Amino acid sequence: MARPRSEDKREAILDAATRVIASQGLSAATATIAKAAGVANGSLFVYFETKADLLNALYVELKEEMAKASLEGLRKDEEPQAQMRHVWSRWVAWATANREKRRTLVLLGTSDEITQRSRHAGHQSMAGIAELMEHVKARGPMRDASLAFVSALMNATADATIDFIMNDPPNAERHCKAGFDALWRIIA
Amino acid sequence: MARPRSEDKREAILDAATRVIASQGLSAATATIAKAAGVANGSLFVYFETKADLLNALYVELKEEMAKASLEGLRKDEEPQAQMRHVWSRWVAWATANREKRRTLVLLGTSDEITQRSRHAGHQSMAGIAELMEHVKARGPMRDASLAFVSALMNATADATIDFIMNDPPNAERHCKAGFDALWRIIA
Amino acid sequence: MARPRSEDKREAILDAATRVIASQGLSAATATIAKAAGVANGSLFVYFETKADLLNALYVELKEEMAKASLEGLRKDEEPQAQMRHVWSRWVAWATANREKRRTLVLLGTSDEITQRSRHAGHQSMAGIAELMEHVKARGPMRDASLAFVSALMNATADATIDFIMNDPPNAERHCKAGFDALWRIIA
């Protein structure tokens, strides 16, 4: 009974938050986000109890979307290097095609509003990539380092590469390849 | 001779800002920073016209301090690898010994209050390191990549390594070495 | 025959309001009251058009309950003093046994949401007591004062006595008697 909570509206709010935060930063007002989502001020709080809740949900969702996009179409029968290259290029492609999502995700990552719980969920989304990484590093020079460390290096490398591509799109292809080669030298 | 504006007070404000921002984030109130610096509310604005100005000055200063610390004691007659290792370990040491400065620097780096001008000044501080990097990469696998890109990768690698060490100090030594080896594989 | 609107639900809401207001004050949210009553948010407004309506209904009901409790078992053939003493002790007993109802009633009494109409209805409930009072005062020192004034004094005395007992239950008996004696000296 009663009007059911609309999944559309929830998505509209998350989408609006992505856009508004990308352009105004994490201090964007909830009222601005609500207006951008086409809902009333107070409605935002029907879907997310607090602004922090909204930010956490957004973080988890964006992280998941990024991970899914990176893993889509992966063929487990390919060579590890080919698989990793696949992930890498899709990762870069997603970031390039979703500048606002990426910028917002980066901002959220630095916020201390994002709980350990959410960060953990974010890692879970990347589990598929971590698994592949585990496999690759097992015979590489970092075989004795923890997976978490190697993953952190991969993330950092990816982020730096993507940043660079954002500022120099014409050479996206070249930077993407150079970034991957660097990653590969790190781990394999 | 005496500058009417006390250099001491300026430093006190920057120091206080470092501490306060490290613990409260970039949204720390100017009044809180002023109080922590032992000066009045309004005095802060005698030294920095706006909060953004303060943040930019702090960014530039911290970046410079970090760079100086990393380059200190560098001997140009050593092998490039030894030099790079020196920089790397001092870099890590500075971050470890100055957690608040580092945390604040990271936060400032993500803020869109920090102007291109300040970021450029930050890069200038790192010029010594870049120069060394240029030399190293010239014969390495990234000889065709731009210096800026390689520097970005180095930064990312260093940041990831430092983050990791922060969370696992007992194994600092090991992580530091692993991070450097990864960097070296990227560039040389 | 069945009234479409459930009398049970109405009572549940009034009960819940009593409890919630006793602990949170008059600014308690209607949503909180509804939840405590086990009904939905909006259902409250099916039974009471506005929050003010609910408060007024509650005021009248509690006042009536208090009056009824005080008059229960009164024997008109007894001496006026005995009758008054009966009322007094039952009044105190009700208040002591129904702390939340009493606290809420006191709060409601000070609210300017309570209309003259409701206050009048409240007085009507006390008519039985007033009648007795009329009889007593007729030969006492306040024979020339208005019944309303004397009633107000009685109310005030009762409220003060009850408040005192609430804070010192062990001596309830003693305070109850002392209060009654004071009242009796006022009127007889």
Add this chain to the structure above:
Amino acid sequence: MARPRSEDKREAILDAATRVIASQGLSAATATIAKAAGVANGSLFVYFETKADLLNALYVELKEEMAKASLEGLRKDEEPQAQMRHVWSRWVAWATANREKRRTLVLLGTSDEITQRSRHAGHQSMAGIAELMEHVKARGPMRDASLAFVSALMNATADATIDFIMNDPPNAERHCKAGFDALWRIIA
């Protein structure tokens, strides 16, 4: 140095709060109070950290003013009854001449924002009256009751009397006397 905090402004805020709360109740907005005081929205919080602080300060101040007014001109060499009558009539006079202050004081008294500390301070203000009361009750019928209880009865009687006078000013004199006589019968 700097502009000193203005006692006038503090008083203006308390005055405005008295007026606004008398007419709108305790839920009056701080912004409304500030405007009525002729100061900016945020200035109110320079003088009172929170709304609750303002309410407590107002409670203590009004209670003190009422007590002072009641005790003014008291001559300790008079008969206890004359002294008590003096207090009583000045009490009633103050309440009659300061309707808003009295209404606000009553409202504040019921608020659970008012701390025990403030209530205690309020009692302290009434110490002079309590002392007189102690003296009177010592030989009266309530000699065995606690001073606090007798004081509560006096308060209640005074409040009821004042309420009554408020609604029927033409007979103020008569009600005032009847109230006092009732009080005197209670205690002496």
Add this chain to the structure above:
DNA sequence: CATGAATGAGCGTTCATTCAT
């Protein structure tokens, strides 16, 4: 009728900045 999502005005409080002292 019952439900609970939707609404938007309103609230207490914060804060960068200004300015009287």
Add this chain to the structure above:
DNA sequence: GATGAATGAACGCTCATTCAT
């Protein structure tokens, strides 16, 4: 220059009430 009171726009969040389901 130094101070801290003064300012008022802005914020996150609440809530009585309405209304689609």
